[in-house]
Amino acid sequence: MNEPAAVSATAAAAPAGVAAPLLEIDGLNVRLIVRGALRPVLREVSLTIRPGEALGLVGESGSGKSMTARAIDRLLPRGAEVEGSIRYDGHDVAALSGTGLRRYRNQVAMIFQDPRAHVNPVRRIGDFMTEALRTNLGVPAAEANRRALEMLGQVGIGGGARRLRQHPHELSGGMLQRVTIAAALLTEPRLLLADEPTTALDVTTQAEVMAILDDLRREFGLAMLFITHDLELAAAICDRTAVMYAGQIVEVRSSALLHDDPLHPYTAALAAARPDISRTTARLLAITGRPLSAFEAPSAECAFAPRCGHARDACRAALPELVELDGGLSRCVRVREIRGRLGTPDD
Amino acid sequence: MTEINGGPVLEAVGLRKEFGDLIAVDDVSLRVQPARSVAIVGESGSGKTTIARMIVGLERPTGGTISACGHDRSRPARSLRDRRRRGHEVQIVFQDPYTSLDPRQTGEAAIDEVLRLHHGWPDQRRRERTAELIDLVGLDERQSRSLPRMLSGGQRQRVAIARALAAEPRILILDESVAALDVSIQAQVLNLLADIRDETGVSYVLISHDLAVVRQLTDEVVVLHRGRVVERGPTSQVLDDPQDDYTRRLRASVPRPGWKPVHAVPARPQQEAGSQ
Amino acid sequence: MSTGVPVAVLETERPWMLTSVQSTGLAGIASAAVIAAAALVAVFGPLLAPYNPDLPNLSLAWIGPGGGHLLGFDVQGRDVLSRLLVGARTSMLGPFVVVIVSVVTGVGFAVVAAWRRGAVDAVISSGLDILFAFPGILLAVLATAIFGAGLPAAAIALSIAYMPYIARVLRGAALRERSQPYVAALEVQGASATSICLRHLVPNILPLIVAQATILFGYAMVDLAAISFLGLGVQPPKPDWGVMISENQTGIVQGYPLPALAAGLCIVAVVIAFNVLGERLFERAQAGRG
Numbered sequence: 038m039n040e041p042a043a044v045s046a047t048a049a050a051a052p053a054g055v056a057a058p059l060l061e062i063d064g065l066n067v068r069l070i071v072r073g074a075l076r077p078v079l080r081e082v083s084l085t086i087r088p089g090e091a092l093g094l095v096g097e098s099g100s101g102k103s104m105t106a107r108a109i110d111r112l113l114p115r116g117a118e119v120e121g122s123i124r125y126d127g128h129d130v131a132a133l134s135g136t137g138l139r140r141y142r143n144q145v146a147m148i149f150q151d152p153r154a155h156v157n158p159v160r161r162i163g164d165f166m167t168e169a170l171r172t173n174l175g176v177p178a179a180e181a182n183r184r185a186l187e188m189l190g191q192v193g194i195g196g197g198a199r200r201l202r203q204h205p206h207e208l209s210g211g212m213l214q215r216v217t218i219a220a221a222l223l224t225e226p227r228l229l230l231a232d233e234p235t236t237a238l239d240v241t242t243q244a245e246v247m248a249i250l251d252d253l254r255r256e257f258g259l260a261m262l263f264i265t266h267d268l269e270l271a272a273a274i275c276d277r278t279a280v281m282y283a284g285q286i287v288e289v290r291s292s293a294l295l296h297d298d299p300l301h302p303y304t305a306a307l308a309a310a311r312p313d314i315s316r317t318t319a320r321l322l323a324i325t326g327r328p329l330s331a332f333e334a335p336s337a338e339c340a341f342a343p344r345c346g347h348a349r350d351a352c353r354a355a356l357p358e359l360v361e362l363d364g365g366l367s368r369c370v371r372v373r374e375i376r377g378r379l380g381t382p383d384d
Numbered sequence: 385m386t387e388i389n390g391g392p393v394l395e396a397v398g399l400r401k402e403f404g405d406l407i408a409v410d411d412v413s414l415r416v417q418p419a420r421s422v423a424i425v426g427e428s429g430s431g432k433t434t435i436a437r438m439i440v441g442l443e444r445p446t447g448g449t450i451s452a453c454g455h456d457r458s459r460p461a462r463s464l465r466d467r468r469r470r471g472h473e474v475q476i477v478f479q480d481p482y483t484s485l486d487p488r489q490t491g492e493a494a495i496d497e498v499l500r501l502h503h504g505w506p507d508q509r510r511r512e513r514t515a516e517l518i519d520l521v522g523l524d525e526r527q528s529r530s531l532p533r534m535l536s537g538g539q540r541q542r543v544a545i546a547r548a549l550a551a552e553p554r555i556l557i558l559d560e561s562v563a564a565l566d567v568s569i570q571a572q573v574l575n576l577l578a579d580i581r582d583e584t585g586v587s588y589v590l591i592s593h594d595l596a597v598v599r600q601l602t603d604e605v606v607v608l609h610r611g612r613v614v615e616r617g618p619t620s621q622v623l624d625d626p627q628d629d630y631t632r633r634l635r636a637s638v639p640r641p642g643w644k645p646v647h648a649v650p651a652r653p654q655q656e657a658g659s660q
Numbered sequence: 661m662s663t664g665v666p667v668a669v670l671e672t673e674r675p676w677m678l679t680s681v682q683s684t685g686l687a688g689i690a691s692a693a694v695i696a697a698a699a700l701v702a703v704f705g706p707l708l709a710p711y712n713p714d715l716p717n718l719s720l721a722w723i724g725p726g727g728g729h730l731l732g733f734d735v736q737g738r739d740v741l742s743r744l745l746v747g748a749r750t751s752m753l754g755p756f757v758v759v760i761v762s763v764v765t766g767v768g769f770a771v772v773a774a775w776r777r778g779a780v781d782a783v784i785s786s787g788l789d790i791l792f793a794f795p796g797i798l799l800a801v802l803a804t805a806i807f808g809a810g811l812p813a814a815a816i817a818l819s820i821a822y823m824p825y826i827a828r829v830l831r832g833a834a835l836r837e838r839s840q841p842y843v844a845a846l847e848v849q850g851a852s853a854t855s856i857c858l859r860h861l862v863p864n865i866l867p868l869i870v871a872q873a874t875i876l877f878g879y880a881m882v883d884l885a886a887i888s889f890l891g892l893g894v895q896p897p898k899p900d901w902g903v904m905i906s907e908n909q910t911g912i913v914q915g916y917p918l919p920a921l922a923a924g925l926c927i928v929a930v931v932i933a934f935n936v937l938g939e940r941l942f943e944r945a946q947a948g949r950g
Contacts, residue, residue, distance in 0.1 A: 097566040098537070210428075239427035240593055244637035247645035266567060269639035296641040310571035312600035314638050317620055320578060321600065323571035327536055440848045468850030476848055484841040486860050497859075498849050544845070551849060 057127070059260050060086040060109065060145075060228055064121035067108055075118060076332035078104050080284045082121070083359065084262075088227065091254060091261040093271025093292065095307075096281035099330030102264045105281070106232045109262070110147050111138070125228070139173055146221035150233040152213040156205045163201030166220040174224065188219040192249050211242035215249065222253060229254065229261040236265070247274060268308055272296065280304045283340035284331025290365040298377070300367035303341045305379035322380075339370070346382025347375050393418050393453055393554045393587050394439070394474070400447035401434050401611075408434045410611040411448075416555065421581070421588035423598040423619065425634070426608035432591045435608075436559045439589070440476045441467070453554055472502060475548035479560035481540035485532045491518070491543035492528040498550040517546040520583070522576055538569035542576070549580070559591045574600055595638050599623055607631045688940040694933035701745055702752035709742035713899045722916040734919040735908050736897070744926055747899035751927070754815055754893070754900075755880035761819040763873045766826030771857050773827075774834035785831070788824040796821035796883050797890075804892045811884075811900075814893035818883055822876060829872055833865045867945035875938030878931040885927050901927050 067079040079101045086092050096102040107113050109123055111130065123130040125141060133141050149155045156165055166188075167181035176184075182201060189200060192215040196203075205213055214234060221229060231250070235243040251274040254261050265271050271278045272292040280288040280301065288301035299305045309322040326344040334340035338353040345352070349371060357370045369375075394416040401409040409431040416422045426432040437443040439450055441460060449458040452473045461467040478484040485494060495517055499510045518528045521542040532540055541561060548556055558577070562570045574597065580586065590602050598605055598619060605622050607615040607630065615628040626632045637645075701708065710728070720737035723729075731740035773784040796818050803817035837843065838861060846856050862869075885902030887893035894900035896907055904923035912920050 097568060240595075240637045241427060241633055244645045245647065248647045251645060267639055268567075269641055269643055272641070273639055273643050273645055307567055308641075310568050312571075312574065312596040314596040314599055314623060314635070314640060317599055320575045321571040323575050324568040325572075327538060327569060328566055442844055442847065464850065464852055467847075471848055471850035474848075476845065478841040478845065480841060484845055486842045486864070488863050489860075497846075497851070501849055501851055547845070547849075 056088055058085040058124075059088045059090075059126060060084070060262070061124040062105075062109070062121070063124070065105070065108060065123065066120040067104060067113065068118040069114060070116045071332060077336075078284055078331050079108065080331050080336075081359075082281075082284075082286055084279060084286065084289075086228065086260050086262060088260055089258045090277070091263060091275040093275035093278035094262055094264045094281060095266065095268050095271045095278060097266055097307075097328040099283065099328050099333070100281040101284040101331060102281050103232055104284075106147065106230045106262065106264055110142070110145060110230060112147075143169060143173055143224040144226050145228045145230060146224060146226040147230040147232065148214075148217055148221050148234045150236050152210070152217045153205060156213065156217065158205050160204070161201065162203050162205065162208075162216055165205075166201070166216065166223060169220075169224045184223060185219070188223055189216070191222075191253060192216070192219045193245075194219070211238050211246060214238060214246055218246070218250060218253070222257065222259075225257075227260060229259050230264075231261060232264045233266070234263075235270070243270075250274065268295070268304070268311070280307070283329045283334035285340065285368065286359060286366070287341065287368040288366060294365070299379055300362055300365050300372050300376075301341075301369045302345045302347050302375070302379050306344075306346075309380050339368070347371055347379070391454065392416055394451075394589065396435070396439065396448065396450045398448035399435060399438060399445055399450065401431070401438060401443065402446045408611050409438070409445075412606075412608070412611070412613055413448075414606050414616075416587050416589060418554075419581075419585050419587060420604065421590060421602040423590040423592060423602040423605040424608060425592060425595065425598055425605055427593055427634075429610060430608040431611040432608055433559060436476065436557050436589070436591050439557060440474055441470060468501060471551050471553070473553060474555045474557065475551050475553035476557040476559060477541070477544050477548050477561040479563055481537040481544065481564060482532075484544050485540055485547075487532055490529050490531055491523065491535075491546065494543065494547050495528075495550045498547055502551050513550070517550055520549070520580065521546045522572075536569075538565055538573060541565065541573055545573075545576070545580070549584070549586075553586065555587045555589060557589045557591065560593070562597060563592065563594065570597070577601060595623060595635060596640075607634070685940065687936050691933040691937035691940075694929060695937065698748060698752060698930045698933075701748040703749075705745040705748050709739075709745045711739035711742045713738055713742040713746045714897065716897075722911060722914075724916075724918065731922050732918055734904070735911060738899075740919045740922055743899035743904060744901070744922060747901050747904060747923070748926070750811060750894050750898065751881065751885070751901040752930075754811055754884040755877050757815045758818045758822060758880040758884070759873050759877050761815075762822035762876065763826055763869065765819070766823045767830055767862065767869060769823070769827040770830035770834045771861060773831050774838045775853055775857055775861075777835075777838075781831075784827075788827050791820065791824040792828075794821060797887065800887045800892050809892055809895055811894050814884055814887045818880055818887075821883075822880065826872055826876065830865060830869060833868050834861060837861050837864050867941065867948055871938055871941035871945045873938075874934055874941055878934035878938065881927060881931050881934070 062082055062084040065079055065082040066077065068075045069078050082101070082105055084092065094102045094105065104113070108119065109130070113119065119131065125145065130141065163182060163185060166185040167178070170176040170181040170184065171178060182198070185201060186197065194200060194212060194215055208216065218234070234250070235246050238246060247270070261275070263271055263275050268278070272295055275292050278290055278292045278295050279286050280303065282303050288299065288304050290300055295304065296308055299308065306322070306324045310324055312321055324344050329340060337356055339345070339348070339357050342348040342352040351370050357368045359366050359368045362372060392415045397413045399409050399412040400407070412431070412435060414422060414424070424432045424435060434443060438445050439452070441457060444460055445458060449456065451457060452470070455469070455473065457470055461470055492514055495514045496510055499505065499513055505513070514528075515525070518525070523539060523542050523546070527535060527539055528543070532543070535543070562573050565573060577588065578601065581588065588601060590598060592598050602619050605616065605619045606613055607622065607628065609630045615622060615626065615631045622631065623635060626635050715738065717737035720733045721735055722733060724732040726732070729739050729741065731744070734740050734743065769784055769788065773781040799817035799821050800814050803813040807813040807816070843856060843860065846860065884893055885905070888900050888902030889906040891906065894903050896903050901923040905920050908920040908923070911917060
């Protein structure tokens with residue numbers, strides 16, 4: 038059987054005749070100092086996001102999903118070694134500095150999991166929201182406040198000028214997260230990096246915030262990288278979903294097809310491991326072992342092989358490449374063989 | 385195992401808890417039959433964690449009664465012996481695997497400490513029982529001799545479960561015990577809990593916000609909203625055909641294949657700081 | 661969500677004390693060496709002293725170094741080096757007793773306040789605040805009036821003065837530990853309060869206790885030296901470093917600074933060593949919490 042040639046992820050993901058990618062990550066390798074030695078946390082990560090497109094990034098602990106977002110926003114810890122390129126609108130992000138970097142940060146807005154950890158508790162909401170507008174974009178205070186109020190309305194927070202004078206502790210977690218979304222949108226970014234923005238919220242609040250995020254993103258035509266551990270959540274508002282394991286991208290797929298026709302055994306196993314709200318089963322299809330970080334995984338074979346029900350010798354022979362298949366990408370050497378039955382182990 | 389002569393292993397009637405002006409729990413009743421498992425479902429502010437804490441004696445009810453294995457525990461235990469007996473009836477596994485174990489104690493030592501509390505066994509017998517419990521939760525000897533910081537979240541939760549089981553409780557309260565775990569690990573632990581239940585006959589009281597987990601592990605469910613019970617019944621029934629508006633909203637908010645978030649109500653500005 | 665999966669054990673477990681000091685860097689190790697040297701001298705001083713530290717010989721007063729007397733003679737013609745070596749004993753013993761007493765009682769109060777919380781905590785905290793208001797020197801004067809001058813009185817006074825400080829610092833850490841789920845789990849198991857506090861709570865704040873005790877030693881040394889200098893602590897002609905500064909202070913203006921300075925330098929060196937090591941241990945204790 039002929040194996041499809043490994044194709045550069047960027048070329049594969051962008052069909053001909055479509056706008057140039059807004060964010061292009063190519064062959065990103067990141068090493069950090071972990072326990073005294075330099076170890077890999079991201080391996081050969083390649084992604085493309087087109088303008089206005091939402092890409093989900095799903096993974097468990099150690100998958101590297103948060104690290105990818107930090108690399109894009111240049112928030113990696115000191116001592117990190119980075120190889121490969123991240124290009125935003127054609128510019129090399131690593132080479133930016135001064136005004137260029139500030140402009141980049143205005144265009145690429147990040148929303149974090151715990152808003153309270155990223156908002157200064159002694160400052161008022163209004164100050165926090167309008168800071169970037171006033172200092173970086175030179176917008177006068179009155180105008181900045183007006184825009185802030187309008188944006189708060191968009192995320193469903195009323196209360197007028199009084200709201201701007203409140204402090205973060207006066208708001209619940211869900212409201213504060215909406216505020217950070219509003220603040221992120223004020224600088225008119227073109228790309229939103231959302232790092233588990235709803236993980237710390239109640240499920241009904243999560244649904245509300247997700248709806249707001251989805252609506253506003255479409256309304257403003259923003260691109261988004263939505264990071265989460267929840268496969269179904271990502272699929273809900275993202276056009277395409279990428280799945281990460283042990284610091285690598287193992288699958289990229291259109292969200293609509295991800296659940297029914299996954300292209301990697303890990304994705305299938307992840308979906309199957311989740312309990313179903315509409316059915317009671319005696320036991321869940323659990324994956325044996327535990328998720329590995331990039332620095333724990335073997336470097337010359339498929340990282341998922343030890344836990345995979347479809348693993349064969351070919352899987353342990355070499356590190357599988359990311360190959361194109363049906364508009365998606367897969368890092369499984371056996372994908373064509375086992376397509377359609379990835380969820381059920383072989384023997 | 386403690387002898388039960390029919391009747392529920394856990395019964396709470398009219399539970400109430402006030403923190404100053406705040407009514408955290410308002411007239412909540414529940415009953416757990418032997419070998420059955422009940423879920424208490426709600427979001428933040430529902431009072432579910434407060435109820436769990438009242439059942440194990442970490443909080444004192446303002447009103448209402450609780451009894452486990454036929455013994456009343458509505459008031460704090462009088463003596464150390466009383467507290468130990470209660471520990472023999474109801475145990476708890478907390479949510480955060482990173483703070484529910486003493487960082488300076490190995491799993492083996494933690495289990496041994498509990499065994500010492502409840503039994504006057506000689507060293508050999510304790511060692512054997514410890515090994516049994518470690519095996520029951522799917523850990524190996526090396527892991528049981530490691531300090532918590534050397535273990536992953538899932539492994540720590542297993543130690544926490546083993547420690548709770550060392551007291552041989554009739555009821556095990558799982559306070560969001562799998563919420564902080566990765567999906568694949570969560571599945572392993574849920575399977576483990578089902579195995580343990582089959583083997584020991586323990587009853588679970590599952591405190592959770594995750595309806596899918598609730599379905600997987602429990603027979604009955606009680607839905608709480610702002611301290612009050614809004615719906616109760618067999619788990620599959622309540623989840624397949626919710627009667628209460630809040631339960632419906634809760635169910636509609638759970639992501640699943642094909643799910644899309646919609647505004648539950650038209651995007652209307654939130655006025656009070658207290659609500660989400 | 662769990663943030664990271666720990667790597668399999670790469671290092672072997674080494675004794676806690678050794679790794680603590682080792683991880684404090686060069687300054688920490690140097691300080692530990694100075695402290696160790698001082699401790700050794702405190703124990704073996706009388707055996708190491710080349711000459712009799714107590715025999716006065718006024719005809720030799722103030723004579724400088726030479727002829728086997730490395731640091732010369734003091735105001736009463738006694739060998740300075742010998743007095744330093746023997747004096748190390750009371751100079752180190754005093755602070756040692758102060759630290760032990762204040763730390764043990766301070767930890768006791770902190771743990772009780774943290775465990776019981778509520779009204780008990782409020783009462784203890786208020787009591788500590790009141791005690792806090794009394795400076796060590798004032799209490800030393802009071803103690804001297806009651807018990808008579810001497811090291812015991814001074815040590816008691818200082819212990820009482822330091823105890824609220826230690827209790828305050830540790831109460832915060834103890835409160836944090838007390839509210840951890842693992843403590844709740846033990847309560848639910850029916851473990852007694854004493855057993856939980858002694859076997860779980862205190863061991864988990866031990867790095868902080870040790871760090872604070874180390875820092876406190878330095879302060880106690882300075883305070884006790886000052887108290888002795890004032891004549892309220894160790895009484896002359898005992899060879900205590902603080903006493904030596906007092907006895908030989910006239911020499912500074914008369915052109916014979918060495919005896920007083922030498923004693924002063926000993927104090928300074930040991931105090932700095934304790935401070936540096938203590939601060940490093942404190943940083944490490946804080947980092948361990950994070």
